[in-house]
Amino acid sequence: MRSFVLAAAVGVAAALAAGNAFAGKDLDAIKARGALICGVPTGIAGFAAADSQGKWVGLDIDVCRAVSTAIFGESEKVKYVPLTSQQRFTALQSGEVDLLSNNTTVTLQRDTALGLDFTAITYYDGQGFLVPRKLGVKSAKELDGATICVAPGTTTELNLADYFRANKMTFKPVVIEKAEEIRAAFYAGRCDVYTTDVSSLAATRAANVPPPAKPEDFIILPEIISKEPLGPMVRHGDNQFADIIRWTQFAMLEAEEYGITSGNVDEMVKSENPTIKRILGVTPGMGKALGVDDRWVYNIIKQVGNYGESYDRHVGPHSLLKIDRGVNRLWTQGGLQYAPPIR
């Protein structure tokens, strides 16, 4: 009996302690821990996937690495937690991860009712349809009655239902949680169509088609049925941490705009351009205002690269996916990626 009372007391104490830890600032917790915990997708080539050495690589991963560089000056102080579309918000709400870089679409509902905040948009995407070429379908308007594979708990699932309702068509969903399982079901012919963001469709077509089938045996239909702006998310309550993530993305865009790359950053430090001097911390003040080292951008560009480098490496011409830069070009080149000035 006595030992039980003791155990109960210990339990209460532990619960109280956990409550206190929760009340602390996220950034302080990350610094004390010495590592950033990043929630990433369970496997989307180009965005977050393990390479041949088992190292996480991709556009989503570079977001985590850049934030780690801003906070610690080192890009590898990150712990990755793969999360399915259904687990991700709860994991962030409960404090299991510090940051969600999980191909998550920015929506009003998610920004408000979930108690979470989006920072910046890292990739402008849209929802499309992947079909086997031999099906002979040329347009999404011909998909009446189709069986469609879709991941649960996504904006994709809702857009799909909206699109078919708006066009007075019907469909049968096959809803499986894990990305690998749903792709397997699609390639096995359980569904006629696989729908998700076009970038992920390109990724799966490039990387997951089971032999002997070839990537050319599958086509992405021309219709883009939704806007899917993807971006990292944080919990409410630590605005400084959210600022760091937001400005990390802006810094990578600014660097690209001013031609600073991982290759020339050491020369750029000697530049006389006042903007570049401010960005790279030669003129101090910017990092201090953000609460990080003044050389934060220098470190990010040196270790991770600017936005264009990251894009080209993972989803652009230097990758398997070869997705056209499209609307993700800088605003100076007719795209949507536009960063507020670092000053």
Added chain:
Amino acid sequence: MAVGSLGSSTTRTKVAPWNDPVIRGWVFQIVVVGLVGLLAWFLVSNTIENLQRQKIASGFSYLHREAGFEIGDTMIAYSPASTYARAIFVGMLNTLKVAVIGIFLSTILGTMIGVGRLSPNWLLAKICECYVEMFRNVPLLLWLFLIYKLISEAFPGPRQAINVLNSFFLSNRGLYAPVPLADPTYHWMGIAFLIGVVATVFVKRWAKKRQDATGQPFPTIKTGIGLIVGLPVIVWLLGGAPHHMSWPHLKGFNFDGGIVIQPEFTALLIGLVLYTSAFVAEIVRSGILALHKGQSEAASALGLSRGQVMRLVLLPQAMRLIIPPMTSQYLNITKNSSLAIAIGYPDLVAAVNVTINQTGQAIENILIIMAAYLSVSLSISAFMNWYNKRIALRER
């Protein structure tokens, strides 16, 4: 302490309150209840406070909002324009469907295998033993993945579907079968069927009474089949013998018309039944083995056949040992059906998970899941306890 005063409370020796076992017992219990209450209060208030601080929405009003997502397998009318409450209800019905059919099939299969393991036929006994060891020693989730992969990989696409008599089509989209078009006669046939069942029960009671009194057996089984099958057939003929069917046919991507049994449901049902019947078999076997072997010897000595010995003497007695552990297996089937999420069958958990994700209200939704499973499980338990009491040995 006076040993002689044991058992009489009037002559109890006076002790200090902290040494009095009664008072001490009370104090400890109050402390424990207080601590548990404190812990519960702490958890609830802390959760509410954290939710408010993080501005996470709460309350159940979302249940009346439009769900917006489609569900692949529904027993009642549902569309993306329906509410979250209806989506969850659709999931609940799907869970019940697979659980009820699963319980029914695994009881039959499990009993057959359990009895088979006791068979004097060496081959049959060994096959049953292999079955039990194979299925109960591998996690259910792996069986589900295997069966689902087999169905989706092994069967052809809808356009190359395996065609049986131009009316049944088997493909990786499921089994399509013809189904009668709706007709009012079918309602009356359903009622006739129920009347047949009730009448059979009465006939059985009457036959047993007569056999107890006169020793005359009555062909109850044949009469029962006649009543249960015959009455609906007569109603069908009286209703003008409606025979218009909805036939499955290829239309666009898929089959249209008829009725479909989807691969996700099939995989889940097969997995649950194969897995659970291994446990049921062991329960049945242990129930039978627990009986004294004099029972079967005496029954054989009376001239009963092996089947009759099993049916009339052994199984009725074994039932009393079988029912309580069987209840746990029925509960397991119901709860294990939540593994459906791995292979995409839209059960309760799947519907609620999507709802959690779209609304972000995890706590409320988890409470709904828990309440739903709890009420189903308690209903099963209550029914099984009632049945157990009914067949219990009545000492005279």
